[in-house]
Amino acid sequence: MTTIDQAPPVAAAKRDKSRAWRKMKKNRSALVGAVFVLFFAILAASAPILPIIDPVATSWTAIRKAPSALHWLGTDDLGRDILSRMIWGARASLMAGVFSVAIAVGIGVPFGLVSGYFGGWVDMVISRITEALLAMPFLIMAIALAAFLGPSLMNAMIAIGLSAMPIFVRLTRGQVLAVKTEDYVEGARAVGLNHFEIMTRYILPNVFAPIIVQATLTIATAIIAEASLSFLGLGQQPPSPSWGSMLNVAKNFLSQAPWMAMWPGAAIFLVVIGFNLLGDGLRDALDPREA
Amino acid sequence: MPVYIGKRLLVAIPTLLIISIFVFSLQKLLPGDPILAMAGEERDPAVIEFLRDKYRLNDPVVVQYFYWLGGVLTGDFGISLRTNQPVLELILQKLPVTIQLAVMAMFFAMLIGIPIGILAAVKKNTFIDYVANVLALTGLSIPNFWLGIMLILLISVQLGWLPASGFESIFVDPVRSLQTMVMPAFVLGNALAATLMRHTRSAMIGVLSADYIRTARAKGLSPREVVLSHSFRNALLPVVTLSALLFGELLAGAVLTEQIFTIPGFGKLIVDAVFNRDYAVVQGVVLCTAVGFILMNLIADVLYVLLNPRLRATL
Numbered sequence: 001m002t003t004i005d006q007a008p009p010v011a012a013a014k015r016d017k018s019r020a021w022r023k024m025k026k027n028r029s030a031l032v033g034a035v036f037v038l039f040f041a042i043l044a045a046s047a048p049i050l051p052i053i054d055p056v057a058t059s060w061t062a063i064r065k066a067p068s069a070l071h072w073l074g075t076d077d078l079g080r081d082i083l084s085r086m087i088w089g090a091r092a093s094l095m096a097g098v099f100s101v102a103i104a105v106g107i108g109v110p111f112g113l114v115s116g117y118f119g120g121w122v123d124m125v126i127s128r129i130t131e132a133l134l135a136m137p138f139l140i141m142a143i144a145l146a147a148f149l150g151p152s153l154m155n156a157m158i159a160i161g162l163s164a165m166p167i168f169v170r171l172t173r174g175q176v177l178a179v180k181t182e183d184y185v186e187g188a189r190a191v192g193l194n195h196f197e198i199m200t201r202y203i204l205p206n207v208f209a210p211i212i213v214q215a216t217l218t219i220a221t222a223i224i225a226e227a228s229l230s231f232l233g234l235g236q237q238p239p240s241p242s243w244g245s246m247l248n249v250a251k252n253f254l255s256q257a258p259w260m261a262m263w264p265g266a267a268i269f270l271v272v273i274g275f276n277l278l279g280d281g282l283r284d285a286l287d288p289r290e291a
Numbered sequence: 292m293p294v295y296i297g298k299r300l301l302v303a304i305p306t307l308l309i310i311s312i313f314v315f316s317l318q319k320l321l322p323g324d325p326i327l328a329m330a331g332e333e334r335d336p337a338v339i340e341f342l343r344d345k346y347r348l349n350d351p352v353v354v355q356y357f358y359w360l361g362g363v364l365t366g367d368f369g370i371s372l373r374t375n376q377p378v379l380e381l382i383l384q385k386l387p388v389t390i391q392l393a394v395m396a397m398f399f400a401m402l403i404g405i406p407i408g409i410l411a412a413v414k415k416n417t418f419i420d421y422v423a424n425v426l427a428l429t430g431l432s433i434p435n436f437w438l439g440i441m442l443i444l445l446i447s448v449q450l451g452w453l454p455a456s457g458f459e460s461i462f463v464d465p466v467r468s469l470q471t472m473v474m475p476a477f478v479l480g481n482a483l484a485a486t487l488m489r490h491t492r493s494a495m496i497g498v499l500s501a502d503y504i505r506t507a508r509a510k511g512l513s514p515r516e517v518v519l520s521h522s523f524r525n526a527l528l529p530v531v532t533l534s535a536l537l538f539g540e541l542l543a544g545a546v547l548t549e550q551i552f553t554i555p556g557f558g559k560l561i562v563d564a565v566f567n568r569d570y571a572v573v574q575g576v577v578l579c580t581a582v583g584f585i586l587m588n589l590i591a592d593v594l595y596v597l598l599n600p601r602l603r604a605t606l
Contacts, residue, residue, distance in 0.1 A: 128305050128306065128309060129309055131306050131309075132305075132306045132307075132309035132310045132313065132581075133309075133313070135306055135310060135581050135584050135585050135588070136310065136313075136577065136580065136581045136584070137539070137540055137542070137543030137544075137580055137581075137584060138543070139543050139544070139546060139547075140543045140546065140561065140576070140577055140580050141577070143546065143561060143562070143565065144314075144317060144561075144573055144574075144577045145317075145320075147565040147570075147573055148317045148318070148320040148321055148570070148573075149320060220432065224434050227434055227436075228434070228436065228546075228547055231436055231547065231550075232546075232547070232550065232562055232565075233566070234565065247436065247437060247440065250440070251440050251443075251551065254440065254443060254444050254448050255448045258444050258448075261437070261440050261441070261444065262441075264437075265434060265437030265438075265440065265441065268434050268437060269432055269433050269434065269437065272432040272433075272434070273428060273429070273432040276428060276431060276432050277428070
């Protein structure tokens with residue numbers, strides 16, 4: 001029988017990590033995904049220092065100009081440079097993706113942990129609420145929350161985070177149920193550790209791999225959700241740039257300025273495909289059944 | 292079977308109650324006092340008191356909830372602030388439009404997703420499988436409102452083949468209806484096709500490695516018969532139940548598609564309501580979508596039992 005001083009969680013976690021990393025490096029599509037994500041992340045982070053035109057500066061002499069040497073991706077209906085709006089829009093999209101998933105993980109994982117660990121009526125109450133929230137389609141719930149909270153990027157992130165949260169409750173609960181009967185958890189209990197210590201030091205590290213995979217895939221969904229809310233006018237408010245709101249304006253000028261619609265959508269597509277490839281790669285690397 | 296359905300309906304009751312609490316609570320998130328907004332600029336205290344009494348805002352929140360729930364259970368979802376119509380009437384008006392769109396989208400999703408899924412499974416780890424996986428990943432990653440805009444740009448603006456917007460009921464003018472709905476249905480069905488393709492592929496791979504398939508091959512059946520008669524029928528089970536579940540999601544996905552193609556359905560109703568601050572309509576739509584979603588879950592479960600002889604025998 002495994003005893004607590006053999007400390008399997010830490011040693012096994014280290015071993016798993018290096019095996020997962022080796023598998024990740026061999027997975028070409030995951031690497032392509034990582035490159036896409038890194039590219040947009042660097043672009044978003046360096047927006048303030050890049051030598052680009054002010055994204056909100058309008059120019060009445062440059063309205064709806066096709067791509068040229070001065071404006072590489074053209075200009076919009078107010079003469080604003082699309083390239084710089086795209087770069088600043090990347091900040092809104094990535095921030096929304098990461099923050100809303102952080103909210104979902106930050107609330108969902110502790111609830112899932114408590115629900116799976118304690119069981120009984122605590123589990124029953126949390127599970128029923130989770131089921132009810134899962135019965136409400138993600139986007140409808142995000143739209144309703146964003147509508148009642150008021151339109152802004154912050155409220156859109158909160159709405160998306162809360163809408164994505166039940167997935168993490170359910171996932172974490174399921175993982176905890178599988179792990180909590182392991183010998184090392186029993187051992188931790190036997191040496192008198194309290195519930196909080198057992199949950200945070202012994203259970204959480206061992207259920208984190210699928211949570212990371214789900215979080216990566218949910219960032220992709222959250223980016224599309226933010227773009228959808230901004231497209232509907234419930235996310236980033238003008239004149240601040242966001243890919244979704246750029247598409248919202250662009251749809252009114254399809255025949256006169258098609259380039260206005262092409263770039264923001266292509267950017268959403270590439271960053272979302274990046275996170276999806278990365279998430280799939282992480283799943284393959286971290287799933288013990290694939291070992 | 293009726294006992295099984297009855298049990299499943301009973302299980303759905305607490306879920307529905309929690310959803311109703313959530314939907315009711317939404318209105319409490321609103322900043323400011325709605326009565327002050329309704330009382331006009333004069334804000335006569337007598338009018339304010341009258342309105343508070345009328346809308347039972349002087350009662351405790353729990354009492355307010357039960358009054359609201361009582362109304363909902365009797366079909367009273369409130370009155371739309373904008374059109375002065377009962378919310379339920381508005382929803383019932385718009386729902387058939389979205390259902391038509393969702394059915395057509397599901398048709399496209401199955402037409403594309405299932406055959407490609409079968410092909411990818413049969414040709415596992417070949418170039419065809421690789422292309423099918425890339426297609427599925429693309430379908431899942433492409434924002435459907437952008438796909439809609441690009442299709443309008445190409446097919447309506449550049450080629451002039453199909454109208455960019457509008458709606459006609461299939462019962463009034465079937466040809467015009469199909470013309471206006473083909474593009475939106477394809478856009479809405481696209482992500483679903485990707486999901487169906489992935490599930491069909493993995494279900495087929497599981498079935499193709501089963502012993503009875505080896506037996507079917509050994510007794511000399513053609514590959515076509517093995518795939519279509521023996522494998523697909525057994526792989527169909529998870530795909531059918533998944534389709535029922537996805538149909539619920541289609542109702543939600545219709546929000547953006549209807550917005551782009553200006554289709555006067557359920558999705559457009561919620562977006563318009565949001566912008567007109569018509570909160571009773573927003574609540575009504577959220578509640579109806581959740582009920583529809585739970586109903587589709589129930590249908591998926593029942594289908595699963597009906598289609599699976601082993602499970603049917605246990606009932």
